[in-house]
Amino acid sequence: YGGQRHRSNYGARVVNAFDKRCFIAASPLLGSTNTRGEFWTLLANNLIASGQNDNVILAPLAYSGSEVARWAAGGDFNPVLVDTVKKLQDSGYRITNVLWVQGEADLVIGTPAEAYQERFMSMVDTLRQHGVDAPVYIST
Incomplete structure (x- = not known):
């Protein structure tokens, strides 16, 4: 989550997919566990403004403070x-991009880099096993 709230500047061209329905995107996005702002809607607005995308569908899975092990198989x-x-x-x-922003909890608890990588790749393997061949972008 972030401090700023955003909303679609493009109406139904930037939507928040949640539970098989779409809503015009506005902070807080459905699918997150917080009520604060976020940067995904701003990113979607910028993608449309730049001409890179005609429409953006956001489907966030945001669980504040989660460890990578919780996303891995098991x-x-x-x-x-x-x-x-x-x-x-x-x-x-069709999922075209996966954006991964996670790791603060693992830093705090001292997850070793090798363990983090293994668990992250397990999460990616889960995506692949379920037909998601989109690139996974990692925020640093």
Whole structure:
């Protein structure tokens, strides 16, 4: 989450997909666990303004303070990831990009780099096993 709230500058060209429905994007996005602002809607506005995209569908999975192990196979958030992918696919959407912004909790608890990489790749493998061949971009 972030301090600034944003909303679509392009109406239904920037939407928030949630539970097989779409809503015009506005902070806080559905699918997150916080009520503050976020930067995804701003990113979507900028992608459209730049001409890189005609439409942007945001499907956030945001669980503040989560460790990467919770997203890996066997973790409690892995089924949430799978369910979200299935809902998007069932709605006729193809996932074209995955943006990964996570790691603060792992830094605090001292997750070793090798363990982080293994768990991250397990999450990516979950995506691949469920038909998501989109690139995964990692925020640093």
